[in-house]
Each structure stands twice: as structure tokens, then as C-alpha cells.
Amino acid sequence: MINRDEAAAVRPMTLAWVRRHLEVGERILGIEALHGGITAEMRRLTIGTRDGGTRDLVLRTYVDPFYVQWAQDWLNREAGALAALAGTDVPAPALVAADPTAAHGEYPSLLMTHLAGRAVLDDEGLETRVPLLARQLVAVHALRPAERPPEYVALTTADTVVVPKGADAAAWAAAIDVIREPAPPWAGRFLHRDFQPGNVLFDVPPSGPAGTRITGVIDWAATSWGPADLDVAHCSTNLALLHGPAWGQRFAEAYEEAGGVLAAAGSERLYWRVRDGLACSEEVEAVARAWREAGRTELTTQAVEERLDAYVTTLLDTLG
Template sequence: MSNHGEAAAVRPLTLAWVRTHLEPGERIVGIEALHGGITAEMRRLTLGTRDGGTRDLVLRTFVDVAHAEDWLNRESGALTLLTGTDVPAPGLVAVDPTAAHCEYPSLLMTHLAGRTVLGDEGVEARVPLLARQLVEIHAVRPAERPRKYVALTTADTVVVPEGADKAVWDAAIEVIRKPAPPYEGRFLHRDFQPGNVLFDVPPERPAGARITGVVDWAATSWGPADLDVAHCSTVLALLHGPEWGLRFTEAYEQAGGVLAATTSERLYWQVRDGLASSEEVALVARPWREAGRTELTAHAVAERLDAYVTTLMETLG
């Protein structure tokens, strides 16, 4: 069995649990650590099948994470719900949310083809694809609603970037001191952004990209479509520049998505997510650099966040 380094090794109890969920005659022939995640260990397991072929599964393990049980229950519920829909999500194979069988809470799911794409090249073609995919996610109508969204920041926890215009940031902070606007609830991914979307990109034609999968459903929630749109907008702004955050909002509406009716309501959700990112700039920048965007240091990302928040306040404020 191939094992690509020590990081790829699966703990003994977890390995035994995985084997109980394989098809008859299957065996694990390769294990590879997957990079880019922040909260969970991810591994691709290559299985040798009885007919001599191979197929892949993905093992997701939360090590010493406080909310692992809740996240895995929500993710397994979402994967079950999405089976048979037009949303390209992994299929659930097994879940052990309380570590009853594994060393740590774990989830086993099918592997989706494709890769994350974080570079600037081809972004103008990918943004409309992301928008259409998010509209499809928001169209899902679960028989049982997931829990209500949780706000990720407060007016008192915002971290103002060094060198930012304090007056602009003070005004933005005042926006989220107000009560949340009324909204029509939707099924939310809650972390929909390029790092959780898989693409097939023809090497000779980046504009021919297509989405092959959406992953990481652990934060599935019920809330305003604006919140998912705002999150993806913020990440696009940090990856590619503030203008791409605004262009994603436009693309979402062009794809048939419906956002808050008034400018002030839209500003609330957009600013709320932007300010939430202020608390974890170093955390989100690290996997981007590991993926090859070495220029995205914590300082560079903080500067882009400042520019984006300023743009939002100038455009919608």
C-alpha cells in the first residue's frame, strides 16, 4: 500500500472502521494527505476493487475540535439531503461523530473529481459558474431545516487592520451594531467560496472551466441568501481584488438569485462577513500560500480586506 508521507497515515482504529465500510473484495491500496483545509485532516483513500480497478474515498477527521460532533452531524445530514439533487456534493459512506469507533470524530465520503482553483487566471469565467452553483444550492428545500445561521463576529471583536482608515471601519462596525434585517430563509452552505469548490479546467482553455463538486458542508445552516453571497464575495475580494467581491454579487443576481431588497440591508450582510474575516486573516491566508499563492501574506490579505470594506462603504454605505 502506498502512503505519501507520515501525514497521510490513518490511525489504527480509524483504519479498521473504514475497512468495515468497504465493498466486498475491496482493499486500501493508497493513502494521500489532502491539503488546504483549516479545521480537519483530509485524506484520499484509493481502493483496489474486486474487478481489478480502483476508486477513491475521502476521510475527514476532526482532531481535538470542540464542535466536531455538531459539524459532522450537520455535514452527514447535508450530504444525505443532497443525494439526488443537482448539487454536486460527495456521497455519504459512513460517519462516526462521537468517535465511538475511531480515535477522533470522522466522516467517510465519496471522492469527487476536480480541483480547487485559486489563481487569478480565468477568474472572470469562474465567477458566473460560482454564482449559478450557489443559486442551485439556495434552491434546495429540505424537509427539515438545518439550524439557524450563527453570526461569526460582533461589533466588539472586529480587528481593524494596521494602517486602515479608522473612520471608515468605525462606520462599518456601526452597521453591524444594528439588529439583523428581516430575511426570507434559505438553505445555506455557509462556507461557499473557491476553496470549497472543485473545477475541471482544460489546460489549453481556462475559460472552459466547469464545476465538478462542492465540498465541506459542516456549517450548513438556515438563513439569508445574502450571507452566503457575502462570504463568497469577501473571499473573492481577498483572493483577486475588491472588484471581484462586487462582481460576484452582480453575477448571483444575473443567475436568478434574489438578495435583500434595500441597499442598507445588503450592506449589513456584506459588511458583516467582511468584518468577520478581520479576525482570521492569518488563518485564511495560510492555506492559500500552501496552494501556491505565496504573495498572499497575512499583511497583503489584510490590505485587501481594508480595501474591500472601504469599497463596500463607498458603494453601499
């Protein structure tokens, strides 16, 4: 039976649009809110099939006016990425339908299949998951789609960086100076652009981390064409903030161990990793809140800011 409170959050026109994309004889049995996202509402829809079984779909809807302004671009990128990923070795949702301009519903939306597994943000088993993450990202970067996604855009500038309270002022000034320089030359790769533990689904068996495997990579709304270093830098930053600064460096090493190729010069690696770390400074509060909602209650905004400060300082010490 449909949870009426949850169903009310999915607007009537959008629900009607979803129903038009179901198979003959299928119906919506239940709607459940999925938590952890920042920019869009995420719902899991339980679909009753003709043979009496069920299957799940996921509905992404952009409702917040601040994010709606970018929804058309993001949904077009995600729809294009999911289409390009179909039939590849990268486990991604299958595209069911997209309404990037809200032509058929109240808000821009995308409907896709649901993947098994869950995001794992705990410290336990991290030694097993990091190499898996690295190998998966190498596989993403190896893709050569018939149509390239748009070139990456770096929104953070030296003037928009938010220096955390109590941070090492000299280190942050030096880091900001790094991104004042032009971007280093780069070789183009197919990028996820938000590859991090929250967007990778794992199956962790009851027997323990040893049998852990990746079951899906989700949230392809920022798919871009750009340097592999950008994706590696982003995952490194997230790992550093979730688990401690050393894990940021460990992920970059694991990426190369898995066959990935990064910028040759230390100064070039520093540029991309510092750029992503500084970009995170602008959204620490939102990121920390999402992680607390996912169960990492100890990751207060202050705790994440302290780890970000330590990570930025470590980058300058090791790559500067």
C-alpha cells in the same frame, strides 16, 4: 502500497472503522494528505476494488482540540447535507459513513466519496469562473430539503473584530457600527455557509478557460438555514481577498444575473457583506496561510489585510 508515514497519521481505530465501510473484497491501497483545510485533517484514500480497479474516498478527521469541541455539530450538519443533496443537481460527495462522536475511532470523522476536479484560486480565467460560481450558488439556495439544517449563527461581534494594522480607522469604526444593529429581516434559504473558491471543484480543459465547468461543491460542515445574502457575502469577501475588491461586488451582481434574489435595500445588503468582511478579520492569518499553501505565495497576511481594508472601505462607499 500504503504510504506508511501517511497511514500513521490515520489512527488505527479510525482505519479499522474505514475498512468496515468498504465493499466486500476492497482494501486500502494508499493514503494521501490533502492540503488547504484549516479545521480538519483531510485524506484521500485509494481503494482497491474486487475487479482489480481503484476508487477514491475522502476521510475528514477533527484532531485539533480547539476544533474537536465543535466536531459533532459540524459532522452531523455535513452528514445531513450530503444525504439531502443526494439525487439533486448540486454536485456534492456521497456520504459513506460518519462517526461524529468518535464512538468507533480516535477522533470524530466522516467518510465520503471523492470528486474529480480541483479548486482554482488563480486570477487567470476568473471572468469565466465567477458566473459559474454564481449559478451554482443559486442552485444551492433553491433546494428545499425535507429537514431544514439549523439556523445560521453569526459568531462575530462588534467587540471581536480585529482591525488590521494601518487600516482606515474611520471606515472600520463605521463598519463595526453597522453590525451593532440587529440583523435585517430575511427569507430562509438552504445555505452552504462556506461557499467560496476553495470549496468548489473545477474541471479546466487544456484548451483554456472557455470550457471550464464545476465538478463538485465540498465542505458542507457549516450548512445552515438563513438569508441568501450570507452565502453571497462570504463568497464575495473571499473573491475580494483573492483577486481584488472589485470582484466581491462582481460576484453579487453575477448572483442576481443568475436569478438569485438578495435583500432589496442597500442598507440590508451592506449589513450582510460588512458582517462577513469583519468576520474574516479574525482569521486572516489562517486564511492567508492556506492560500499560500495552495500556490498563491504572494498572499501574505499583510497583503490579505490590505485587500480586506480596501474591500470594507469599498462596501461603505458603494452601499453605505
